[in-house]
Amino acid sequence: MEQKFKDALEGMWDKLDGWLNSFVASLPNIILAILVFVITIILSRYIKKLAYRLSNRTKLQESMKQLLSQIVSVIVILVGLFFVLGILNLSKALNTILAGAGVAGLAVGLALQGALANTYSGIILSYVKQIKFGDWIETNDYEGEVVDIDLRVTTIKQVDNNMVYIPNKLVVENPIKNYSTTAQSRVILECGVAYDSDLEFVRKLVKDTIVSNFEAVENNNEVLFLYREFGDSSINFETRFWINSTSALEVAKAKTEAMIKIKSAFDQNNINIPFPIRTLDIPKTIVKEFTQA
CATH class of the missing domain: 2.30.30.60 (SH3 type barrels.)
Incomplete structure (x- = not known):
């Protein structure tokens, strides 16, 4: 029993001595690997800042600028790690890591399919000019x-x-x-007037009202006025004009202002915007029977 213990102890010391010798022999490679890794970290930070500055010259979104600079930094670190593993003679470990990364990447890709689709779409949206x-x-x-x-x-x-x-x-x-791809937006307004209205006068009045209240409209020719139909209670028209804005909110405000001014102009000139009405045509015989009853 004592002899077995001594043999085990000697075997352990031999193993430790072998490890120590291997460590001493590999010490220059280890120091060089550490030095390469530190240089890689410093270089990755510098390249990340450089990539971000270069991306500022483009029209990319801020999120894409940061993403691209981070990707460049990670690539630099990965290249440095490959050099470190090569210096330490761990090429077999490198092959094992790459094989495992391939399998893990496939599993993660299947699990995060929706998230990856959103990420890819975000990259596309950061590039498009629209x-x-x-x-x-x-x-x-x-x-x-x-x-x-x-x-x-x-x-x-x-x-x-x-x-x-x-x-x-x-x-x-x-x-x-x-709405922001052009310098102007078009306002479209629909309305109707009574059947006894002077249609030529209505058209001129609407155009003059718009020209006098909107700076972007310089003359009557820039206002499009169209009678659309003979409605149930009114003759319906549509007028279109441009404003110097690309915001949908500004378009809504301009439409509101146009409605107020046109209604005021109609009131001043006794032009009626009729309510929906219905005329009942009752035969005279029925009226006569009703009055005699």
């Missing part, structure tokens, strides 16, 4: 100002100051109406 911070858009039945685009959602601030967070995938896959 949507950017400050634009007034309408998408997925929501309308408002774009205040942020990150790797998961697009944030829209509505007229009532509420925030709507729409997954990037839905924004990419559905139509987007951008």
